[in-house]
Amino acid sequence: MLTMAAGHPRESLASAMALIARDVETAIADLGLMIGVDTSFPPGKSYDAFADVMELLVRPLGFESERVVVPEELWHVPGGPAFGRRTNVLATRRSGKPVCGLYFHVDTVPAAPGWQQDPLRLTRDGERLVGLGAADMKGSIAAVLLALRAAAASGITLAYDPMLLLCTDEEGGLYPGVRYLAEQGRLEGHIVNFNGSADARIWAGCFGLFNLLIKVRGQTVHAGEGNRTGAGLNAVEGALPLLQALNGMKARVAQRISALPPPPHASGPLASQLSIAAVHGGMCGGQVPSLLEITICRRYAPEERFEDALEEIQSLVRDVMAQEPRLSVETALIGHLVPTQDPGGPHWPRWQQAFGHGFGYAQEDFRKWGAASCSDFGYVQRSGMQEVLLGGLGRPNRNIHSPGEHTTTADIVSLARTVLAYLAADFMPELIPEKTCF
Numbered sequence: 028m029l030t031m032a033a034g035h036p037r038e039s040l041a042s043a044m045a046l047i048a049r050d051v052e053t054a055i056a057d058l059g060l061m062i063g064v065d066t067s068f069p070p071g072k073s074y075d076a077f078a079d080v081m082e083l084l085v086r087p088l089g090f091e092s093e094r095v096v097v098p099e100e101l102w103h104v105p106g107g108p109a110f111g112r113r114t115n116v117l118a119t120r121r122s123g124k125p126v127c128g129l130y131f132h133v134d135t136v137p138a139a140p141g142w143q144q145d146p147l148r149l150t151r152d153g154e155r156l157v158g159l160g161a162a163d164m165k166g167s168i169a170a171v172l173l174a175l176r177a178a179a180a181s182g183i184t185l186a187y188d189p190m191l192l193l194c195t196d197e198e199g200g201l202y203p204g205v206r207y208l209a210e211q212g213r214l215e216g217h218i219v220n221f222n223g224s225a226d227a228r229i230w231a232g233c234f235g236l237f238n239l240l241i242k243v244r245g246q247t248v249h250a251g252e253g254n255r256t257g258a259g260l261n262a263v264e265g266a267l268p269l270l271q272a273l274n275g276m277k278a279r280v281a282q283r284i285s286a287l288p289p290p291p292h293a294s295g296p297l298a299s300q301l302s303i304a305a306v307h308g309g310m311c312g313g314q315v316p317s318l319l320e321i322t323i324c325r326r327y328a329p330e331e332r333f334e335d336a337l338e339e340i341q342s343l344v345r346d347v348m349a350q351e352p353r354l355s356v357e358t359a360l361i362g363h364l365v366p367t368q369d370p371g372g373p374h375w376p377r378w379q380q381a382f383g384h385g386f387g388y389a390q391e392d393f394r395k396w397g398a399a400s401c402s403d404f405g406y407v408q409r410s411g412m413q414e415v416l417l418g419g420l421g422r423p424n425r426n427i428h429s430p431g432e433h434t435t436t437a438d439i440v441s442l443a444r445t446v447l448a449y450l451a452a453d454f455m456p457e458l459i460p461e462k463t464c465f
Contacts, residue, residue: 109196118191235405299399
């Protein structure tokens with residue numbers, strides 16, 4: 028329901044909502060520009076190019092942009108997968124009102140094998156908008172820009188000064204951009220995190236995650252000499268017992284159940300996870316391979332200690348590889364997101380009303396749940412900002428992190444209407460915690 032504030036006609040907000048649907052093609056064009064920039068992490072090499080696109084898009088809306096680069100010594104791991112400048116964009120438009128931060132991570136996962144079209148080119152299939160990052164989460168950026176354009180064109184008075192936070196390395200990075208902004212005191216007001224769901228959800232928090240790179244080293248020789256005594260050390264074959272032991276650890280880790288409420292579509296309670304995420308070794312058939320690299324992804328429940336989970340794997344590596352002392356082994360932490368605790372706070376009731384308005388949900392549709400997926404907002408909470416609103420374009424059938432990732436025109440319109448309602452001073456002013464007069 029739309030409610031009026033004194034002196035502000037209800038019709039202007041309704042007309043802006045209609046304008047969003049009429050102008051959705053502009054948002055789709057924006058999304059195409061964003062998808063065309065390969066911001067996949069790892070390695071995250073094109074953040075500056077993406078910043079160029081974003082500054083082009085936000086400048087006509089009156090935003091001043093600042094590039095904030097995460098220092099290399101915070102995120103760089105020798106021999107690790109990340110390289111390139113970690114360039115975040117902080118875009119502000121100030122009028123003296125309270126600030127509402129609008130957060131997006133600009134990185135995607137790399138395109139997996141199996142795409143039937145170019146993942147870096149937006150394609151349309153009816154209502155479906157297909158491309159790498161369409162749902163996670165470049166489509167959310169396009170939706171928010173659509174909402175801000177509609178507000179400006181319709182003369183909508185906003186309750187908040189929007190601050191756009193376009194951040195790096197959420198996809199499992201060692202030092203995400205929003206962590207750096209939080210620790211530098213650059214975050215203001217309260218924040219809407221668009222790395223979430225289009226479902227009627229109240230966020231309960233989420234797991235932590237770390238990625239551990241294991242390097243097993245042997246010695247390269249001509250493959251024809253590999254059977255000669257003392258010739259070569261096959262790192263791939265020598266690491267097989269380690270791979271088997273890591274695979275055996277999966278079942279033990281999965282027995283650790285979290286008290287976080289699971290999503291409605293989950294088949295059971297949320298449990299910790301360990302996966303062998305990547306294995307790279309060898310060059311060709313003519314060489315004994317001297318290096319095998321294994322990336323372990325460990326998702327840990329809020330009830331677990333990161334230090335214990337890390338040491339459990341490192342201890343296993345030491346014990347197994349001690350059986351083959353001729354091979355050397357080293358480990359390096361290459362990514363870490365800490366758990367996000369319950370992010371509730373005073374802005375959630377109004378955000379929930381706005382989300383219901385935008386997507387057509389009744390208030391009784393909303394359910395509270397957590398996730399084994401992870402967020403960089405645990406670091407934001409550690410900086411002192413506990414409340415985090417959550418929304419976005421995620422749905423179980425959107426192929427997020429998979430070939431054919433997509434969102435829909437309808438969901439972009441719905442999210443834009445959600446954002447417009449939440450920012451508009453005319454929408455349920457009695458639920459604005461700041462009690463500001465406009």
